């Protein structure tokens with residue numbers, strides 16, 4: 001499993017060297033400057049120096065405190081450069097994977113409609129990630145690989161790495177991208193090439209297929225800003241397993257348990273404040289009476305029915 005000091009990719013060592021060098025210099029200077037300050041405070045105190053002296057400058061000292069930091073900073077630059085330059089030079093043979101960031105999840109698209117929720121990559125093979133955002137700014141961060149790159153809508157950013165350690169590693173979004181930003185995580189899994197090929201062959205084709213018409217209407221009306229598909233609670237309840245679910249609702253007449261039938265679902269969309277799901281706030285969901293036709297409501301219900309059956 002992952003530890004803080006795992007160097008999971010070919011790029012990690014150089015990043016760590018730059019970090020440790022800068023950290024060590026900062027540490028030495030913090031101690032040194034503090035010690036010098038305390039020494040000066042005592043040694044040059046008024047008690048010990050009754051008659052103040054006037055200094056102008058000291059060329060030797062000034063040269064030292066200019067040249068020494070200059071060299072240190074240039075060495076820092078060297079370590080940084082040696083670590084950074086290869087990150088922007090993608091090897092020709094790198095396997096491309098498109099990373100799609102959205103509020104608030106990652107998708108990893110291997111082409112031909114094969115889309116995964118996990119970033120599975122073959123051990124010791126170069127991988128290029130093409131970074132795409134469908135909404136706001138995100139940032140892909142895989143700490144164990146020491147790679148981090150912004151994912152900006154309309155700008156095709158990228159990164160690459162060669163995993164040199166098998167295992168499962170954390171993937172984060174490090175750009176504050178809204179309500180469920182902290183839940184925008186995934187896993188990077190490094191496996192043998194053979195295992196990878198098998199995994200990819202078995203990966204179901206889910207992309208490029210047109211959405212169910214009901215789901216298309218749900219997406220077009222931005223219902224998914226408030227309702228998740230994966231069981232998590234956003235502003236409204238999750239759509240996962242909605243159809244036929246037993247729910248406690250609060251009405252003007254008090255609480256009651258209902259089952260999510262076709263009629264209930266339609267009513268929830270047309271008159272959302274009549275039966276308010278317990279634990280959620282009234283008045284957040286607006287009525288879609290004017291926006292969604294009766295025909296489209298049927299399609300939405302049809303989608304929920306099917307969605308439940310496959311679960």
Ligand SMILES: [Cu+2]
Pocket residue numbers: 101102104137138139173174175176177181184
């Ligand atoms: Cu994000």
